[in-house]
Amino acid sequence: MAWTTPKTWTTNEVVTAQDLNAQLRDNLLETMPAKASTNDGFFVSSAPNEIVERHLVTHRVNATEFTNSTSYTDLTSPGPTVTFESGTSAIVFSACQLAHQSAGCQSWMSWAISGATTRSAQDNTAILQDGVPIGTAGWVMGGVDFLTSLTPGINTITAKYKQAGGSGGPPITGSYFANRFLAVWPF
């Protein structure tokens, strides 16, 4: 079934079963109540005169873990990771508690895309913490980005982490990450 542009009815017109099936049945099957299938779904346009149900996805990893990697990497407990179905766009929200153990060290949280789309973690949309006194609990910070060039289909976003400016191993240098969160709002 697909949406049919509602017709203009004329006086004395004979209303056929074909008319009612196209104008009422099939059109109503394209509306939100017919498309609604899962709790918390919301609706977006997937093409002209076409809507689809989407779902917000989230994941949290609370473990406090460390890296001294200067390129984006997984922590001991990878993620958080979310998998979702989308069109070409989605909003990514990220949050994390970041701390470092050496002066001059930067802590970065970003995310990579896999699945229908492939994109490595990038600095320009990352959360970045720098210049906070060492040995403290650090800061809880957030980030947001609107992706507009996704390949429609099933995509996965995985948080990635790095540090810059420090060296060596724990507990002296590098960055710690805790209470790590991702939310994706697909369109």
Added chain:
Amino acid sequence: MTWTTPFTAISGDTVTAAVFNAQVRDTMLEMEPAKAQNLGGYFVATGSKGLAERQFKSYLINRGESTTSTSYTDLTVKGPGVTVTTGTSAIVFLACRIEMSTSTNLGAASVTVSGASSVSASDDWACVLEGVDTASLHQNRRMSVHRFTGLTAGSNGFTMQYRVDGGTGNFQNREILVMPL
């Protein structure tokens, strides 16, 4: 066309073309599939029995630029900014990497509204950085979010602006995302 409250059919009713046009054609034209035009659009109520399709818009400027202005101002490359059709409200997300020349001064990135509405940038919804050790010019990238209400419905422009309360602030990887309602 407008939404017509569905009528209750009665046995023996004569169903006229006018009734069909109001009850079927015009009502269908107010429903989501008729309103759906843009990939990724979403639907909001514009009042009683009215729907409109809205779209998120965003813009990212990576270029880092500085200011010493203590009142909100544009940088050399203005923005980022987006123009969207809104009702009376919109949710705005902003993110920015901020670096200050002194640890005792703050740098702030906020949003101003223009077009159908006029709202000045304010600290109330800004990303703010202060108190960071300035050795090696530390940078932090963070975000803020605000819901603007009381807008004049129509075409509204949302543009990021910047200020410091002393010293020099550098702002880069500046991003705005607007959800019009």
